[in-house]
Amino acid sequence: MDFQTKLQELVKRIESLRNSVQTEEATKHSFVMPFISLLGYDIFNPNIVIPEFTADIGKKKGEKVDYAIIQDGKPLILIEVKNHTENLDNHDKQLERYFTVTESKFGILTNGIEYRFYSDLDKPNKMDGKPFLVINLLNLKDRDIKELERFSIENIDIEKILNMANKQKYIVQIKKIFKQESIEPSDDFIRFFATKATDRRLIQPVIEEFKAYIKIAFSEIINDMVQDKINSLNTQLSVEIDNVIEEDVVNNDGIDTTEEELEGFYIVKSILAEKISLSRIIARDTKSYFGILLDDNNRKWICRLRFNTSQKYISLHESEKEEIKYTISKLEDIYSFRDKLISIVERLEK
Structure with missing residues (x-):
């Protein structure tokens, strides 16, 4: 080991x-x-x-x-x-x-x-x-x-x-220090950025004004970096699994793996990447649903993307013998199930 x-x-x-x-x-x-x-x-x-x-x-x-x-x-x-x-x-x-x-x-x-x-x-x-x-x-x-x-x-x-x-x-x-300053910027930190952004005299009201700007800017920077990471991860994942998915489609008559199902798969993998190795998250498409498994084990299914009808659902393996379906209106809704998905993986690993 x-x-x-x-x-x-x-x-x-x-x-x-x-x-x-x-x-x-x-x-x-x-x-x-x-x-x-x-x-x-x-x-x-x-x-x-x-x-x-x-x-x-x-x-x-x-x-x-x-x-x-x-x-x-x-x-x-x-x-x-x-x-x-x-x-x-x-x-x-x-x-x-x-x-x-x-x-x-x-x-x-x-x-x-x-x-x-x-x-x-x-x-x-x-x-x-x-x-x-x-x-x-x-x-x-x-x-x-x-x-x-x-x-x-x-x-x-x-x-x-x-x-x-x-x-x-x-x-x-x-x-x-960086984390502290991004949450609650000090006056010195604010002055560093403000002097590069404005010619105004940095009296206290101006410092307070820029304090709000800096908080917003840092929040947006972090969100942008996270999104860039997810986009990069999705691109990498598509290269790694496209061949596998294509082989599954070829070898399973009547199964049509859609672009939406793959995008949903990428989102689930990006959520779980902070907890487990990406290689352990496996896709398995069927005629009824697009399954996402832990360690390629049917008993350890994490969730199922049910995108074959006009109303889309995500089914979660929330307990040993229970499948709970949730409606979603758009793919981004999958992110709202982050805590549940992580909790499922933690349970399946025990």
């Missing part, structure tokens, strides 16, 4: 158990230990993974960090765990103290779902105030999987990770 598949299995485990896990200790055993094991470290070998690792701080003796991953007899990664229900903000100081008194190169603060990775890029042996990498296992992106794999026992290379971390810590902060 490859790293990505193992990670997906862990994500399923977290999703299924999170309501039953109530304590910090349960978070460690149910979420964090499987994560360490996923990276290839033997959690039952005290020469590799030490729980309750002693990190004495000055006159304070017996101070312990939850886990230390050992390399060549020295701590390489320290892991401090909080309950999965806790927000990790304001919990990094404890990890920082442990980091300072050990030879570790990396610190991880986690609640079993979100993982914040730290190092000492700014000052040797002093943990940076900001993480260079933040990963939420319940909202994984392709780049997150690649970055996590760097920490696996097979791939770990301290120099390469530090080079990545030095770049990534600024990218993380820039993204955070």
Whole structure:
């Protein structure tokens, strides 16, 4: 089983158990230990993974960090765990103290779902105030999987990770600032754009006026970028599946796959692309409906596009043996079923 598949299995485990896990200790055993094991470290070998690792701080003796991953007899990664229900903000100081008194190169603060990775890029042996990498296992992106794999026992290379971390810590902060400014622009941010857009004197009423303009502009930019991505995805998908669809049409007498059905298929794939690999979403046309399946499995049908009558419908597989039909007036209406489609896929994956 490859790293990505193992990670997906862990994500399923977290999703299924999170309501039953109530304590910090349960978070460690149910979420964090499987994560360490996923990276290839033997959690039952005290020469590799030490729980309750002693990190004495000055006159304070017996101070312990939850886990230390050992390399060549020295701590390489320290892991401090909080309950999965806790927000990790304001919990990094404890990890920082442990980091300072050990030879570790990396610190991880986690609640079993979100993982914040730290190092000492700014000052040797002093943990940076900001993480260079933040990963939420319940909202994984392709780049997150690649970055996590760097920490696996097979791939770990301290120099390469530090080079990545030095770049990534600024990218993380820039993204955070950009997101904040797009939601609530600061006066300095507003002045930057306003001075390029107008010769008016930037008194407070003008700044407030441009604040509204900037919010609208950013909203439109983001929407345009999303639409461009969907359009690009649809074009790519059409190239990938047209031959398959054409073969199905040829091999199934009386089946006529329409342009509208293909466009509906592209919309469903674009919705589900944020959750699962596109290769797992399969089209299968029939005389009665255009079916969309998970993993090409008839039992795991996601939805059915019923476009063969004047009134169009989309049927959703909302429960094990139930098909619920909804009327749609135009193809774009499929986007309104986004949450339901994602929920169906999550159920079918269990």
